[in-house]
Structures are given as structure tokens and as C-alpha cells.
Amino acid sequence: MDPKPERQAGPPRPDQPPHADEPQRPSEPQGPEVSAHPEEPALPPEPARPGAGLSLFGPGRGEDDAADGPEEEDGPEPPARRRRTRRALLWTLSALLVLALGAGGTVYWVAQHYASSVTRIPGAFPSAPESAQPQPVPASGLNLLLVGLDARSDVPTTGSAAKAPAWRVGAARSDTMMLLHLSEDRRSASLVSLPRDTWADVPGHGQAKLNAAYSWGGPALMTETVQNLTGIRVDHLAVIDWNGFRALTDAVGGVDITVPRTIEAVGEARAWEAGTHHMDGAQALLYVRERYGLPGGDLDRTKRQQNFLRSLMLRIMGSGTLTSPARLGGLLQSVGEVVSVDDRLSNADLFRLAWSLRSLRPDDVRFMNAPFGGFDTRDGQSVVLLDERPAAQLWEAMRNDRMPQYFRDHRAGDTLGADVD
Numbered sequence: 001m002d003p004k005p006e007r008q009a010g011p012p013r014p015d016q017p018p019h020a021d022e023p024q025r026p027s028e029p030q031g032p033e034v035s036a037h038p039e040e041p042a043l044p045p046e047p048a049r050p051g052a053g054l055s056l057f058g059p060g061r062g063e064d065d066a067a068d069g070p071e072e073e074d075g076p077e078p079p080a081r082r083r084r085t086r087r088a089l090l091w092t093l094s095a096l097l098v099l100a101l102g103a104g105g106t107v108y109w110v111a112q113h114y115a116s117s118v119t120r121i122p123g124a125f126p127s128a129p130e131s132a133q134p135q136p137v138p139a140s141g142l143n144l145l146l147v148g149l150d151a152r153s154d155v156p157t158t159g160s161a162a163k164a165p166a167w168r169v170g171a172a173r174s175d176t177m178m179l180l181h182l183s184e185d186r187r188s189a190s191l192v193s194l195p196r197d198t199w200a201d202v203p204g205h206g207q208a209k210l211n212a213a214y215s216w217g218g219p220a221l222m223t224e225t226v227q228n229l230t231g232i233r234v235d236h237l238a239v240i241d242w243n244g245f246r247a248l249t250d251a252v253g254g255v256d257i258t259v260p261r262t263i264e265a266v267g268e269a270r271a272w273e274a275g276t277h278h279m280d281g282a283q284a285l286l287y288v289r290e291r292y293g294l295p296g297g298d299l300d301r302t303k304r305q306q307n308f309l310r311s312l313m314l315r316i317m318g319s320g321t322l323t324s325p326a327r328l329g330g331l332l333q334s335v336g337e338v339v340s341v342d343d344r345l346s347n348a349d350l351f352r353l354a355w356s357l358r359s360l361r362p363d364d365v366r367f368m369n370a371p372f373g374g375f376d377t378r379d380g381q382s383v384v385l386l387d388e389r390p391a392a393q394l395w396e397a398m399r400n401d402r403m404p405q406y407f408r409d410h411r412a413g414d415t416l417g418a419d420v421d
Contacts, residue, residue, distance in 0.1 A: 114329035115347035117336035119160050124237045124342035126224035128203075133224075134233040140401040141184045142353075145226055145234045146191075147214065148176030148305075149241040156243045159338035166239055166340055167218035174214040174222055175242075175289075176305055179232065181398045186356045189365045190403040191309065192394065193302035199376070199383040200229045209383060219342070230395045237342040242289070244338030246281030251334040254280045255311040257287065260419035269293035284308060294421055298384070299369060306367040307420040314362050322358040366407055367416035370394070 126133060149172050155163040177194040196211040202225050205216055213225040223234050258276045265271040269292045288308050294300035321327040373387035397406035
């Protein structure tokens with residue numbers, strides 16, 4: 001392609017034709033500048049041919065029309081043609097702008113319509129002064145606390161379908177606690193399970209099992225206890241009970257989970273044949289709640305929960321849900337029926353958060369248990385102790401958005417493998 005000629009000071013006047021040695025260009029249309037929507041990149045101009053016409057829409061004058069007669073000497077573009085060209089360009093750009101605004105309005109409507117169905121939890125964060133809480137690190141990703149409740153209720157307690165409170169003093173404990181870290185660029189995600197029997201300091205109650213915090217003080221005390229244990233500022237909270245877990249699994253059509261080896265029934269624990277099982281909500285609930293038939297007890301149980309989440313993600317990502325605003329809206333509606341989130345997460349925030357994960361792939365998500373330091377007995381209770389030094393390294397990496405580096409440096413960590421009993 002020939003290099004583009006340098007811009008002249010202005011269009012040639014009728015009484016001053018261009019210099020013979022300089023290439024002639026069309027006069028630029030006068031009027032207000034109009035820019036296309038930033039998501040609609042402008043098409044590159046076609047390379048000019050010798051003697052080509054100057055109209056954006058009219059037929060060009062070149063080799064094909066040379067036979068019509070001798071080529072006339074080029075002159076300034078007639079004013080009428082310039083006006084037609086300018087009007088056509090303005091109408092084209094206006095149409096693009098209307099389409100862009102229409103698409104934006106559709107996305108906004110989807111966000112407001114579907115995300116508004118998600119139940120919000122008021123007062124989900126600690127009331128402690130800022131100086132007493134871990135300080136957030138700018139541009140270090142997002143940290144979410146995911147809580148599964150053993151509400152001991154026959155009716156839903158979370159989501160828009162709830163028929164009973166998600167928390168009443170002594171009525172429910174957190175059966176599952178996971179810290180989900182999303183990197184700032186949304187190219188990776190890390191999910192760390194905290195065993196429910198982890199021995200921790202519960203503000204106002206002294207040393208106790210981690211899951212007692214929810215029973216005593218609900219979401220706010222649960223969040224404060226996790227923050228104090230890890231030194232990580234929790235940005236958002238999501239809570240689901242077992243009724244909701246079962247309903248959400250059914251809403252996505254079930255999940256495929258592979259059991260690597262046959263597991264015999266032990267007591268109330270059911271047997272599982274080796275192979276891949278398509279589990280509905282009831283079967284998946286049995287799978288993730290079982291611990292008595294597993295060699296690692298509650299630690300293996302958390303791996304089953306992670307394995308379920310991995311299978312759920314594979315199903316959602318494989319369906320293209322996260323890349324379609326309409327399908328994403330449907331997913332938010334299904335989630336909203338069974339999950340409650342903190343009231344700091346607005347409808348737009350919730351939709352943007354889900355939309356920001358559209359480029360994430362299953363291989364970009366890592367699962368692990370918090371570093372295990374052994375079992376012990378405290379106050380007559382069997383508890384789990386964390387390995388303090390490796391745990392401190394993990395929390396530091398999560399706090400500063402360095403989880404990929406952490407996994408490279410700690411390959412022997414308790415990460416989720418391909419085979420999960």
C-alpha cells in the first residue's frame with residue numbers, strides 16, 4: 001500500500017488547483033465531529049487507485065470507466081456531493097450509536113431484572129472499627145466468603161425462595177466455608193476451603209470451632225472471625241443452605257462427577273461405584289455431605305465439595321452461559337432463588353462480577369484446603385489445627401493477588417487433584 005500523503009493545510013480553493021506534483025485528496029467535510037461507539041472499530045480505508053473517485057458510496061472512476069470517454073481533469077468536489085456524503089456518514093454513525101445504546105440498555109435491563117431477584121443480607125460485615133479490621137489492598141483482586149449452612153430446616157432459609165430466616169441464634173451453623181479469590185485481571189481464581197472444625201478465636205466468645213461463629217453471631221461474626229484468622233479483608237459474602245444447594249444442582253440439569261474407585265457403605269454412608277455419575281440435587285447433596293466413609297474424614301469431605309464446584313463450573317462454562325447476557329441473566333435468576341448475598345453487592349455489581357468471568361476457564365481455577373496442621377482435642381472437642389507458617393504464606397499471597405506464584409512455589413500443597421474419593 002502506498003504511504004498516505006501528508007495532510008495539507010486545507011482543501012484547495014477553486015482558483016488554486018493542487019500542485020501538479022502533489023497527490024490530490026478529497027476535501028474534508030465540514031461540521032461537527034461524530035465518533036463511532038468505541039466497541040465498533042472503524043474499518044480501514046481501502047487503498048486508493050489511480051484516478052479513483054472520492055465518494056464513500058458512489059462508483060469510483062478508474063480503469064473500469066476509462067472507456068466512457070477521456071478522463072476529465074480532476075477538480076474540487078461539488079458542494080452538493082460533499083453535503084450528501086456528510087449526511088450519509090452522519091446517518092451511518094447515528095445508526096451505530098442507536099444500536100450501541102440499545103445493546104447497553106438491554107444489558108442494563110438484564111442486570112436490573114435478574115440480579116434484583118437475589119436476596120440481600122443486611123449487616124453482613126463486622127461492626128468493628130476500620131482500624132481493627134484487615135486493611136484492603138488496592139488493585140489486588142476480589143475476596144468472597146462462600147458459606148454453606150446446615151440450617152436444620154425443612155424449608156429454604158436462603159435466596160428469594162426462603163421461608164425461614166437464614167440466621168437465628170443457635171439455629172444454624174456454617175457447614176462449609178470457602179475463601180474465593182478472583183485476580184484483579186480475572187484471569188485466575190483460587191478457592192481455599194476452611195475446615196468447619198478449625199480451632200479459631202471467635203470475637204467475644206474466645207477459642208472455639210470456626211463454624212460456631214455463624215451460630216452465635218450470624219454472617220457478621222462469621223466474616224469477622226474469618227478475617228481475623230486469615231488477615232484477609234472479605235469484600236463480599238454469599239450464603240446458601242442445603243435446600244438451595246439441591247435446588248441449584250437441579251436447576252442446571254445436574255452434574256457429572258467421577259468416583260475413581262468403589263467406596264463401600266459405612267454406617268449411614270452410602271456406597272459409590274467407581275465411574276462417572278450424573279447426579280441430581282439429592283444425589284449431589286449426599287456426595288458432598290458424606291465424611292464417615294472417607295479416610296480423611298472432614299478434609300476429604302471438603303475436597304468432595306470442591307470437586308462438585310469444579311463440575312458445576314465445567315457445566316456452566318461449557319454451555320456458554322457466561323458469554324451470553326441473556327443466559328447469564330437466567331443463571332442469576334436461578335442463583336437468586338437459592339443464594340443470599342451481602343447488601344453491598346448492587347444489581348449492577350453482581351452482573352458485572354459475573355460478566356467479568358466470561359474469559360475464565362476451568363484450568364484457570366485452583367482448589368485447595370487451608371494448610372493442615374493436625375487434629376487435636378480442645379475443651380473435649382475434636383478440632384482441626386492449621387499449619388501456621390504455610391497458612392501465613394497462603395494468606396499473604398491471597399491478600400496481595402499473587403496466587404499463581406504461590407501455586408508455582410508450593411506444588412506439594414493440599415490442592416485438588418483429578419481423583420477425588
